[in-house]
Amino acid sequence: MEDQRMRTIRIGSRESRLAVVQSELVQSYLQEQGIDAPIITMKTTGRSTS
Secondary structure, three states: OOOOOOEEOOEEEEOOHHHHHHHHHHHHHHHHOOEEOOEEEEOOOOOOOO
């Protein structure tokens, strides 16, 4: 018996346009497989070199 519950995978992405577009491609594929895949964006900061 196959489990019919909706599965969810959260996709973490930086806020840059490139990162979001790449995440949207993954999201589209996952949704075609019946997986709910919201994109969660985040800001990142550079690393200090001192």
